[in-house]
Amino acid sequence: MTGTLSIDATKCTGCRLCETVCAVTKSGKVNPRYARIRVVRLEARDKPYFPVVHGHGFVTSHSHALHTRPDLELIFEEFSSLTPCDTCEGDPECARACEAGVLKYQELASGSAVD
């Protein structure tokens, strides 16, 4: 299955449930740091929470907003030890848990690449 997670950060309330269910599903351990998704807290007051997904091009697409965060390196470092997101084979647990509708699995057209 070829697809990605689409993220509507404007709906994110920062609860981190996506991180928790991802961490426990993929690593067997509860702690958001073992998740392949991370809710980054930004200084922007209108949109302070910004979920990013390991392996889905988070640096290129959101780099401007993310670089306002001083410890971005730490997120890179923690992500680098983890396997990239595999979208739970098209049925991502994080999206199923998020009642706010921030995360959705999105099929990609045949031939397009996941960045």
Next chain:
Amino acid sequence: MAFQGKLALIDLSDRSVSIKEIPTTLREKFLGGRGLDAYLLYNHVPPACDPLGPANVLIVSSGLIGGLIASSSGRSHIMAKSPLTGFVGSSNIGGYFAPELRFAGFDHLIIKGKASSPSYLWIHDGEIELRDATGLWGKDVFETQRTIERELQDTGVQTLCIGPAGEKLVRFATIMTGFKNAAGRTGMGAVMGSKNLKAIVARGRGGIEIDNPREAIAYNKSINKQILSTKIGSIMQKWGTLFIYGATNPMGFVRTNNFLSNQLEDGEGLEAENIEEVLVGHGACFGCQVHCRSRYLLKEGRFAGTYAEGPEYSSQGAFGSMVGCRDLNTVLACNHLVNREGIDTLETGNMIAWAMELFEKGIITRADTDGIDLHFGNDHAVIEMVERIAARTGFGSVLAEGPLRAAQAVGRGSEYYLVQVKGMSNLHSDERPTPALALGIATSSRGADHIRSRPGIDVYNLPLAVLERVYRDNPAPYSGPIVNRMDSYEGKAWMVVWQEHNYMAVDALGVCKFHTVFMSPNLPSFPEFSKLVALNTGLSLTPLQIWDAANRSYTLERMFNIREGLTRAHDTLPERYFTVPTPAGSPMARGKCIDRGKFERMLDEYYELHEWDAAGVPTRRLLKRLGIDSEPSHLL
């Protein structure tokens, strides 16, 4: 195992740390969070100690399922002997701290002694360091957290801290995290300040293995669906707790001008809808799908352009109806100030409202108030007094001592005008029309209080079948009456006892009270708690065993209070509840007093249901049955 977190005993005086395993037997008896804290409080606080002296003990904890796969499992609990009341000090706080504490390896902290200079605790991956906080002393709540994040070069740390009010030992100072999450009641921030402890900071990489992750995720999803399917759940997503005012003010449950009325006339300015003008979004605590925390930008006045979060219903009353103000902007400004400085919104509003009633009656004058005009409805004066209380300036320092000490300082019969029980002021609610709610504030272990025993659903006059489903044999057997009239005295003692157990269980598990039977009958209680505990921790506790654990902890809170001098006479209401009828409101609320004779009989019934004697002392038989007849047992 999911409850592998340890207990750390920290002595700030000699900078020693001792780390202990928490025996599973104590988990089964007291769960965690507030439940196990009650055990630790009874065991570690020396009788009759000075609450602001080094002998007092500050206890910080996560709940049994804190940080795990459960709705809003980010609650932390704080306990100590209260500098406000001299009885149980206890306060619960949302946010993200408790999970981080667990990930760092600790479920409970016991903090004793006093640091020789301002310090903060840095807890990370099983290590505990006491660090210098000289540069943080004097900083407000927001700046303290930002500075610590910069110092540690990590915005992922979670911080509990005090503001300047805690440093100045305001007796109702809070412990804060984020912009608005507050361990607000009973002055826990003053205890922290008395120990020269500015903050507790946690960060952890530890992963917690839970018993049945797949089923836990599925069950949590069904619980979230259940919560969001209730009217309370969906309306809180929009307005937080501010919506409550729209129901309680028309009914006549809203204390106005301290205690002069039970309804604010022309009070539309305080309606929840007004916050939409300043709202920029909502925030959630850890794992919560309700996200009731409003995020707003102040638009008017001295703080225009300032970002803040909240306010809760309690602030709407504290800086609205109670002080006779009708402008939500005043509420928003004061909410920002109490969070920034670290003082309890409710106690602060109550102290100002009380002073205003004294001022209106001529009992105090400008000569007492540093020249400030304390007439009801003076928005400017309310904001000014909040700042003066937090900074302990002039008359503000008198009010910063809390109700009983302030009344003693003012004299002139002023104590009569307080709206407090056991030395802690009440919510801006008026319980004269509702005997069940009145019994709740009279008996709560931490003083006048609306979230320790309040049967909130009693005011809806729900169909009897609904109340039977909630209160009958769920899970403890009950064969007495259940009555669905809010003005009845019959069957209400049981509702209060049931809610005490329910809220204790919630606080011991480390989840949120808005996700249980509080304002809706259709939210989780003991059967759901039992399943959440099993799926997350593997501990097999029946709903009745969880009830018994809650009973054990509540009884120990009572024992602590009795050891500190509590008697039946403390389980009462302000005199005016018995003698002055409500002047306003709906027919169900107007012209009501609490009948003293019926109240005393209700109190007798409440004691009997608890298996306490007529003086309110737990019986030997009860203590033996609960296995707490040899406390303090010093197992931890």
